[in-house]
Amino acid sequence: MYILGLGYVGHDSSAAILKDGEVLASATEERFTRIKRDRSFPEKAINFCLDFTGISIKDVDVIAYYMEPDKFFRERVIHHLGRYYPKSVPLFEGNLARGLEIKNVEWEIRERLKFLKEIYFCDHHMAHLASSFFHSTFDDCVSISMDGLGEIASTVIATVDKDYSINVLNKINFPHSLGVLYTCVTHFLGFQATSDAGKVMGLASYGDPDVFIDKFRKIVTLKEDGTYEFDLEYFDYPFKRDTWISEKFIETFGPRRLPDEPLNKDYEDVAAALQLRIEEAYFHMAEYAKRVSQKENLCLSGGVALNSVANGKLVEKEWFNDVFIPPAAGDDGASIGAALYYNFYIAKNKKRFPLQSPYLGSEYSNTKVERVIKKFGVKYHKSDDVCKETARLVADNNIVGWFQGRMEIGPRALGNRSIIANPALKEVKEILNARVKFREPFRPFAPSILREHVKEWFTHDHLSPYMLLVFDIREEKRKIVPGVTHVDGSGRLQTITEDMNPRYYQLISEFQKISGIPMIVNTSFNVKGEPIIESPADAVRCFLGSGIDYLVMNEFVVEKVQ
Numbered sequence: 066m067y068i069l070g071l072g073y074v075g076h077d078s079s080a081a082i083l084k085d086g087e088v089l090a091s092a093t094e095e096r097f098t099r100i101k102r103d104r105s106f107p108e109k110a111i112n113f114c115l116d117f118t119g120i121s122i123k124d125v126d127v128i129a130y131y132m133e134p135d136k137f138f139r140e141r142v143i144h145h146l147g148r149y150y151p152k153s154v155p156l157f158e159g160n161l162a163r164g165l166e167i168k169n170v171e172w173e174i175r176e177r178l179k180f181l182k183e184i185y186f187c188d189h190h191m192a193h194l195a196s197s198f199f200h201s202t203f204d205d206c207v208s209i210s211m212d213g214l215g216e217i218a219s220t221v222i223a224t225v226d227k228d229y230s231i232n233v234l235n236k237i238n239f240p241h242s243l244g245v246l247y248t249c250v251t252h253f254l255g256f257q258a259t260s261d262a263g264k265v266m267g268l269a270s271y272g273d274p275d276v277f278i279d280k281f282r283k284i285v286t287l288k289e290d291g292t293y294e295f296d297l298e299y300f301d302y303p304f305k306r307d308t309w310i311s312e313k314f315i316e317t318f319g320p321r322r323l324p325d326e327p328l329n330k331d332y333e334d335v336a337a338a339l340q341l342r343i344e345e346a347y348f349h350m351a352e353y354a355k356r357v358s359q360k361e362n363l364c365l366s367g368g369v370a371l372n373s374v375a376n377g378k379l380v381e382k383e384w385f386n387d388v389f390i391p392p393a394a395g396d397d398g399a400s401i402g403a404a405l406y407y408n409f410y411i412a413k414n415k416k417r418f419p420l421q422s423p424y425l426g427s428e429y430s431n432t433k434v435e436r437v438i439k440k441f442g443v444k445y446h447k448s449d450d451v452c453k454e455t456a457r458l459v460a461d462n463n464i465v466g467w468f469q470g471r472m473e474i475g476p477r478a479l480g481n482r483s484i485i486a487n488p489a490l491k492e493v494k495e496i497l498n499a500r501v502k503f504r505e506p507f508r509p510f511a512p513s514i515l516r517e518h519v520k521e522w523f524t525h526d527h528l529s530p531y532m533l534l535v536f537d538i539r540e541e542k543r544k545i546v547p548g549v550t551h552v553d554g555s556g557r558l559q560t561i562t563e564d565m566n567p568r569y570y571q572l573i574s575e576f577q578k579i580s581g582i583p584m585i586v587n588t589s590f591n592v593k594g595e596p597i598i599e600s601p602a603d604a605v606r607c608f609l610g611s612g613i614d615y616l617v618m619n620e621f622v623v624e625k626v627q
Contacts, residue, residue: 066412067124069114069619071174074167076102077397080110081425082118083404087418088200090426090475093397097252102260103596106177107400109578113427127183128424129407131192131399133216134167141239152304161571184414185411187403189215189415193366196402198225199409201389202281202422207234207239209350209359212348212367212395213244220367222291222350224358228410234291234357240295240303243346244369245446246285249300250339252309254332255322265336265507266374268328270553272337275307280317281342293346294347316506328507338373347375351384359465361386366402368395370533371476373557377535378618381525391532392423392475401474410464417436422565423479423531429601434468435620437601443609445623452568455485455617456575459585462490463614466590469568470603472597477532478589480513482604484613486548486586493586494546502611504593510556512549514584515573516560522546523558527559532559532587547587559587 070081071096081091097100097109115121128579171184189193193210212222219242224231229471251265252258287293289392299317303309315321320337322328351363363385365376367437370390380388409416424559438445448454458465465485473479484501486493498506509531520526525536535557543550550556563570577583589613590604598604601618608616608623614621 066408066414067118067120067127068404068407068412069111069122069125069128070131070400070401070402071107071128071482072102072396073107074170075132075396076104077395078103078105078108079393079397079400079418080107081401081404082114083408083428084505086405086408086414086416087090088420088425089199089400090114090403091393091401092472092599093425093596095596096426096472097604099596101326101596108177111178117427118238122178122180125182126177126179127185127407128173128180129185129187130170130191130404131187131396131403132167134170135186136188136216141214142462145535147522183374183529185403186405188407189399190218190221190236190367191406192402194221194223194225194231194364195406196393196411197364197366197389199405199417200391201362201364202419203362203364203387203389205360206362206364206389207360208364208366209354209370210367211243211365211369213443213496214239214242217528219244220292220350222354224566225364226606232446234354237292237294240297240300243293243343244367245302246295247339247343247369249302249309249314250335253314253318253321254328254336254502255324255326258309258557259490263371264505264508266318266340266372267551268333269336269374270551270555271342271507272330272333272335274334274337276331276334277318277338278341281338283341284560285346287346287349291350291357293349294464309401320517321513329330330454343369343372344375344378344448347372347379351379355384363388365390366394366398370394373533374535376557377525378557380527380534380537390531390533391420392473392477392479392533395476398474423473424481424566425474426470427599428471429619431619431621434621435602437605438623441605441609443605443623444626445621447620448617448622451617451620453570453575453620454622455572455615456579457489458615459485459576460579462487464496464612466608466613466616467572468598468601468616468618470566472599475531477511477559478587478597479530479532480561480566480587482599483513483587484590485572486510486514487580487583488546489580490549490587496612497586497588502588502592503611507552509551510549510586511557512546512584512589513558513559513561513573513587515567515570515577516562518583519560520556523556529560530562530565532557534558538586546582546584549584
């Protein structure tokens with residue numbers, strides 16, 4: 066059975082293909098169109114999935130979509146807007162248009178793909194839940210799905226038992242939403258509201274949360290039943306589009322920062338207090354989930370689960386034997402989740418395939434890579450030992466674009482579409498932010514570290530293959546790796562094992578032989594405002610348009626002509 070999972074209209078359009086319950090390929094549309102967070106029909110992602118699998122749309126048995134259009138229209142457009150009428154009138158037009166767009170999804174899928182078989186519409190949070198649980202190795206778990214909102218729910222807490230039955234323990238509906246709260250503060254701080262939450266998480270480490278935490282605790286109340294609710298007087302988003310926050314929010318925290326204005330201490334303190342209150346809500350829900358379910362394992366999913374700082378602190382509490390978060394935890398992974406949900410709950414298949422690798426995207430042969438290099442007319446050579454040669458380049462303080470194997474799923478570069486550098490270089494953060502990434506100077510960079518060396522360098526020894534956990538770097542090690550040590554002494558680590566990514570593991574091992582350091586700086590292969598690269602042509606263009614010193618694609622090393 067082939068199941069094609071789809072997600073679009075909201076944001077992060079994506080496609081995934083399952084064969085008999087196993088995910089063979091997945092990708093977001095933005096990687097192909099080069100439009101960040103592209104929400105359009107994922108035509109190119111679909112074509113990639115079908116081509117990679119070697120089938121046509123006629124071979125697909127069912128399409129699973131990551132939302133229920135009728136529920137979306139009924140609950141968000143009619144119920145929600147009616148509840149807040151007449152204040153919601155300014156929001157009605159945009160929500161009605163979005164609702165009608167989703168209502169027309171079935172027609173669009175059939176028209177564009179000429180697909181005549183079954184289309185299944187999956188509840189949004191059930192898709193998130195499935196994407197996490199069925200890719201974990203757990204027999205059962207308690208699961209928390211957290212994002213901006215699905216049809217109307219923003220958070221769902223549920224158990225998954227050994228027979229795969231789902232029991233919803235509690236849920237929280239929009240407009241009460243941790244994801245939207247983070248969006249509101251992102252807007253207040255002068256960043257792009259719907260795509261720059263990661264910047265706020267990085268900025269939070271510079272601030273003092275105590276300055277504003279009491280105010281955030283008034284805004285977000287934690288309830289005895291494990292849920293939370295907002296004081297909506299601080300927000301405009303339930304009633305109108307794009308303004309997000311109300312005058313009361315401005316009166317409480319001061320004037321909104323404009324995008325080009327400097328970041329003063331107050332803004333850092335607001336970010337810090339927001340992050341702390343998000344963590345408190347995280348822990349509140351997790352503690353409730355553990356107490357009520359008595360489950361030993363926790364699955365997290367949804368866009369809020371990309372908050373690696375909160376994730377790391379939750380893991381450190383050791384309330385659960387293990388915590389699993391999929392690499393594509395946000396809506397970009399909900400196409401996978403919708404397909405998995407159909408496979409297990411509708412088709413009633415029982416065989417599971419825990420996620421072995423996040424590398425489910427496109428791949429290019431040496432022949433195709435070399436053809437692109439020649440087309441650009443750049444200087445290059447084929448390496449006799451690409452890992453050893455690249456390790457030497459990094460050890461000599463060069464910034465290297467690293468393009469290997471299949472593209473990763475999720476928003477984090479995991480060693481196949483990465484920019485890498487020497488973590489011992491004190492100025493590496495400034496160099497990367499100013500000369501390569503063209504982004505804010507406070508943004509940190511992540512370490513990719515050999516799994517067997519984590520406990521020597523970090524205060525907590527935990528598997529973190531998808532760069533979704535932040536732990537403190539041991540104090541005595543921080544001066545050795547200033548390039549990956551954030552201002553608060555932490556690092557968002559990615560643990561590398563030989564079985565998951567042999568070539569990347571070999572590269573870091575070769576770097577360790579030279580430097581004595583079992584890690585390298587890893588950041589996504591892109592510049593500010595662009596998606597992570599997908600193709601060799603994307604890689605060369607980014608290389609030529611930035612301060613990257615060398616580009617390594619497959620076996621080839623590309624240089625800049627001086």
